Amino acid sequence: MADPVGRAGARIDAITGETWRWLTQDSGEALFGLGLGAALFVGLQLVLIGARRVFPAASEGWRGLMRALVDRTLQLFLFAVALDAATNVAAPPGPLLRLVDNLFIVAIAVQGALWLRELVLGMIRHRAVADAEDHSALGSAMGVITVLVNVVVWLLAGILILDNLGVNVTALVAGLGVGGIAIGLAAQGIFSDLFAALSILFDRPFRVGDIITYGNSTGTVEKIGMKTTRIRSLSGEQLVMANTKLLDQQVANLRRIEERRVVMNFGIIYQTPPDVLESLPGHLQAIVDAQPQCRFDRAAFTGFGASSLDFELIFFVTVPDLAAMVAARQAVGFAIVRRFAELRVDFAYPTQTSFTAAPDGRLIDPTDLKGRAPAGG
Known part of the structure; x- marks a missing residue:
């Protein structure tokens, strides 16, 4: 060659x-x-x-x-x-x-x-x-x-x-x-953690400073690294999660909330007059409409409970701030209590009534004072 x-x-x-x-x-x-x-x-x-x-x-x-x-x-x-x-x-x-x-x-x-x-x-x-x-x-x-x-x-x-x-x-x-x-x-x-980190950095499911919920934990993202993401939990400790494991589960980004939904459930006593029952959704809507940054969704009777007539109120707070939602929920709750007091509508709580049987088998209502025998009789 x-x-x-x-x-x-x-x-x-x-x-x-x-x-x-x-x-x-x-x-x-x-x-x-x-x-x-x-x-x-x-x-x-x-x-x-x-x-x-x-x-x-x-x-x-x-x-x-x-x-x-x-x-x-x-x-x-x-x-x-x-x-x-x-x-x-x-x-x-x-x-x-x-x-x-x-x-x-x-x-x-x-x-x-x-x-x-x-x-x-x-x-x-x-x-x-x-x-x-x-x-x-x-x-x-x-x-x-x-x-x-x-x-x-x-x-x-x-x-x-x-x-x-x-x-x-x-x-x-x-x-x-x-x-x-x-x-x-x-x-x-x-490579799995590397590409997961690249996905977080460029796809942006969350950023540094966002509050996220994953699994049973909630915290603020402090640092996004090439292998792990560090999160400060609400109780104060720092959580270190592998990027691959973090993206393998559902992550809720609380920072990107545009408005917050509030659901309030309550019950009233069975002795409430029917005409008052029918007027309650209108009163609840008026209460929500009177609050700033609140949008009424619906108020309706939901069913017959063991001790109450059950209602559900749903409204939205049109700002993402958590403190604004808490304040609006409190204001609506206090307004409901005040309005129900004016309407003489009582909230229900778990109760149980016992009936006593007479010798002839007839049930005696313990709340019926007229049917009771006089003392010493």
Whole structure:
């Protein structure tokens, strides 16, 4: 087998020799191709300068993303594009044409990797910065994401370059697939918590400072890390939950409540007159409507209880503040007590009446004073 250095030298000699003969024997076509390539390179430079003016360095949003893509455009890529266009018009010798094609493939792969990397990271960074409040967790997440994106993008670029240069990449791709599966299985728990953290940071089911309820616990989110989330419970202790376990269960975000629903159940005595019973829903609605930041929903008779006629009152407090809801519920409750006192409606409480049987089997109502025998009789 020939020495690789010797083969490379022979190829360089062939390229230089063929190129020199082409330049000397067909100089007109060569000069036309070189002139076209130079003009195209200058034109691409002018387009790049114009793009920088259209998208200033201080741009934000999609304009800032476009500016980042412009800044990541390589001079090598522009040169390769211009040179490839020139060789398509002119007719250079085979060795030179293959060299230009290889240079164009390498430039396209490298430039595509840079653009794809900047596009993915820019979109993720824009989404995260727009919503994120925990900058330390965001910095850690962006560091991990940057590493993952770099590995994937440059690995794809390297495989594309090798494949187009004639290298058999089948075994390499198969080896990378097997190695990736092995690494994924070995670090399954780490990757699960990592992607759960990324889901929390970018999907935003809750943020730092939100009050959440999960399982039987309620607390305020203090820190979102790459593996765990720290929550300060209502009783004062700090709870540390793995991100994967936290997202595996239902999480209620109390901070995102727009209005609070209040349900009040009560019962009144069976001796209440029917006309008073029928008027109670209207009185309850008037009580709720008189309270600020309250919206009446319904008030209705719900059933016959063991010791009471049962009613249900439902209304909404139109602000999310918990203290406002507690104050409104208290005000409505006191107003109900005051109004029922004016209507002479008594609240029911558990009672039981015992009846005594007379010698003849007749039931005697203990509340019937007229039917009682006089004392000492």
